[in-house]
Amino acid sequence: xxxxxxxxxxxxxxxxxxxxxxxxxxxxxxxxxxxxxxxxxxxxxxxxxxxxxxxxxxxxxxxxxxxxxxxxxxxxxxxxxxxxxxxxxxxxxxxxxxxxxxxxxxxxxxxxxxxxxxxxxxxxxxxxxxxxxxxxxxxxxxxxxxxxxxxxxxxxxxxxxxxxxxxxxxxxxxxxxxxxxxxxxxxxxxxxxxxxxxxxxxxxxxxxxxxxxxxxxx
Ligand code: E4P
Numbered sequence: 001x002x003x004x005x006x007x008x009x010x011x012x013x014x015x016x017x018x019x020x021x022x023x024x025x026x027x028x029x030x031x032x033x034x035x036x037x038x039x040x041x042x043x044x045x046x047x048x049x050x051x052x053x054x055x056x057x058x059x060x061x062x063x064x065x066x067x068x069x070x071x072x073x074x075x076x077x078x079x080x081x082x083x084x085x086x087x088x089x090x091x092x093x094x095x096x097x098x099x100x101x102x103x104x105x106x107x108x109x110x111x112x113x114x115x116x117x118x119x120x121x122x123x124x125x126x127x128x129x130x131x132x133x134x135x136x137x138x139x140x141x142x143x144x145x146x147x148x149x150x151x152x153x154x155x156x157x158x159x160x161x162x163x164x165x166x167x168x169x170x171x172x173x174x175x176x177x178x179x180x181x182x183x184x185x186x187x188x189x190x191x192x193x194x195x196x197x198x199x200x201x202x203x204x205x206x207x208x209x210x211x212x213x214x215x216x217x218x
Contacts, residue, residue, distance in 0.1 A: 001179045004057070004187035006167065008035045008046065012190045013053050019193070024056035026131070026167065026187040028087070028111070029063060044080055051081035059109045059129075061087035062097075070097040078106045085109045085128060090118045095125045102126025109165060116150040123155060123162040129185065134178075135168035144168070148181050172196050 002023035005016045008031040016022040027050070032038075037046045047060050058081070062073045070093060074086040078101075085107040088094040094110065101108045102125065109129040110122035114137060119130045132151060134144025151164050166178040169188030172195040178186045 001175075001183060002056075002185040003193060004059075004165070004185055005190060005193070006031070006169070006187040007189065008032045008037065008050070010049060010053065013050060016190050016193065017053055017055075021193065022054060022056065023185070024058060024083075024085075024187075025050055025054055026059040026087070026109070026165070028061050044076075047077070047080050047084060051083045054083070056083065057085045057107065057129075058083045059085045059087040059111075061089075061111065065089065065091060065093065067093040067096050070094065071100055074101060074106065074108075087111050087131075088127075090122060095121055098122060098125035098127045102128075111167070113167075114147070116147065116154055119151040119162075119164075120154055123160040127162050129163045129165040131165045131167040131187070133168035134166055134174060135170040137168075138170070145174075145177050145181065148178060148183050152182050 003021050004024040004026050005013055005022060006026045008027045013025055032043060037043055051058050060077045062070050064070045064073045077086055078084050086101055087109040088097050090110055090112050098108050098110055107128040109131055110127040111131045113119050113130050113132040122130045132147045137144035137147060148166055163184035165185040165187060166183040167187050169175060169186050169192055172192050175186050175192055175196060
């Protein structure tokens, strides 16, 4: 399973890249705003800065919601760097835009997926990734992982090449369960990735090893 970090924060992206397990980055307009990035040229420069840090796909979301404007904006985003994946919302014009970009060989990430039907539409239109938001489903008492499972079955039934990018991941158990189900990618915060490597018995065991070594060598 690929690990993407879901942030526009350059320090966190660098930290995840240095950890050696990072396969890409996802951003969205809220995450860009959180970093105080505004204005077309600043936004493009920030995407370029992210691309210069990571080895892998970097999702950059269009703001436009009508077909022509999405195509223009998506092409401009794709021109920033070959790592850019154009992130398109799951709306009717978005499906048409996914089809356009897939025929042009430009990678896409269909975002704001909350049902298996939406994922199927995006896959039919040739999306590179679909992003089901599992945390936001959990927030409204609906099991987000059930959705990942349904999409996995559908994509496997028909050998769709579209990758399932489990998004809105909030904690380490989400990552483990996505891996068990067979999500192709997960995107989440650095804290959720780092939580995977922690275990109290590891810390206790290491402290004992070091203590015994110190005694034997004193
Ligand atoms: C996905 O690409 C989105 O940026 C993201 O995962 C949304 O996560 P949130 O629900 O924690 O905002």
